[in-house]
Amino acid sequence: MSEQEVGVQILSRHPVDLENKVAIVTGGGTGIGRATAIALAFAGARVAICGRRADRLDEVVSSVRAMGAAGIGLVADVSVDKDVERVVRSVIDRFGRVDILVNNAGISASGFIHEITSETWDRIMAINLRGPFLMTRAVLPGMRERRCGHIINISSESGLEYYQGDAAYGTSKHALNAFSEYIQRENQDFNIRVNTICPGMVVTEMSENEVGLQHEKCLLPEDIADLVIFLLTRRPNIKIGTPILIQTMLNPWVST
Numbered sequence: 001m002s003e004q005e006v007g008v009q010i011l012s013r014h015p016v017d018l019e020n021k022v023a024i025v026t027g028g029g030t031g032i033g034r035a036t037a038i039a040l041a042f043a044g045a046r047v048a049i050c051g052r053r054a055d056r057l058d059e060v061v062s063s064v065r066a067m068g069a070a071g072i073g074l075v076a077d078v079s080v081d082k083d084v085e086r087v088v089r090s091v092i093d094r095f096g097r098v099d100i101l102v103n104n105a106g107i108s109a110s111g112f113i114h115e116i117t118s119e120t121w122d123r124i125m126a127i128n129l130r131g132p133f134l135m136t137r138a139v140l141p142g143m144r145e146r147r148c149g150h151i152i153n154i155s156s157e158s159g160l161e162y163y164q165g166d167a168a169y170g171t172s173k174h175a176l177n178a179f180s181e182y183i184q185r186e187n188q189d190f191n192i193r194v195n196t197i198c199p200g201m202v203v204t205e206m207s208e209n210e211v212g213l214q215h216e217k218c219l220l221p222e223d224i225a226d227l228v229i230f231l232l233t234r235r236p237n238i239k240i241g242t243p244i245l246i247q248t249m250l251n252p253w254v255s256t
């Protein structure tokens with residue numbers, strides 16, 4: 001048997017099918033969220049995306065539907081309780097349940113601690129940390145009742161490192177890593193899996209104007225989407241420890 005045949009046999013022995021699974025991707029209108037939504041649709045999932053800008057969401061929903069998958073877009077701010085409740089209620093009304101949550105929406109801001117305004121600090125924490133908390137809290141009761149579900153949090157390399165001038169963003173991502181572990185421990189007996197992905201530099205709206213960043217040496221949004229699909233399609237009894245670091249081999253920064 002060739003190596004390829006062995007690989008095919010292994011895959012066909014453990015197929016975790018995403019066909020008709022219901023997924024929510026926050027911040028799904030651009031970048032990593034967009035690529036993830038499209039990858040999920042390609043894998044047969046029904047996809048709901050939420051984000052701030054209707055035009056961005058519409059474009060992704062059109063791509064999802066063009067693949068023959070069901071998709072909806074919902075304008076919402078993940079840091080606002082009522083918006084989150086509306087998103088989850090709309091998805092359950094439309095698709096009946098939530099199987100997969102990808103907490104991807106996020107913003108960044110740099111600055112040394114002595115320069116960070118309270119408003120910036122609060123906004124970062126609200127979107128990068130409160131948002132995943134609100135979304136997770138809203139989907140967990142259904143997942144626990146059905147004893148299945150998968151939550152993936154998009155953190156950052158900054159959630160593992162301590163870069164100077166990155167305290168607000170970095171702290172929000174370190175905290176998100178910790179939050180992921182709490183979700184996992186409280187819900188593991190309910191067959192709910194949790195993964196945290198910590199990407200290095202990815203070319204998206206968030207990073208494209210960074211001075212000294214060589215785009216050709218960065219990750220692509222699709223690289224992260226690919227990892228999301230890998231994690232979602234493992235056999236149910238496999239726990240992959242969090243957080244998972246995905247970086248570039250080459251330093252994407254111009255050395256000074």
Ligand code: NAD
Nearest residue numbers: 027030031032051077078104105106156201202204205206
């Ligand atoms: P992006 O700016 O393209 O995507 C972020 C998305 O979140 C946008 O669509 C934005 O509209 C949405 N969003 C922002 N605030 C929101 C809110 N309050 N409510 C709902 N949606 C909101 O950038 P991206 O790189 O695709 O970022 C996705 C995630 O990846 C973020 O959590 C980010 O921290 C993380 N990340 C990015 C990089 C990178 O280099 N680009 C590296 C590591 C981690």
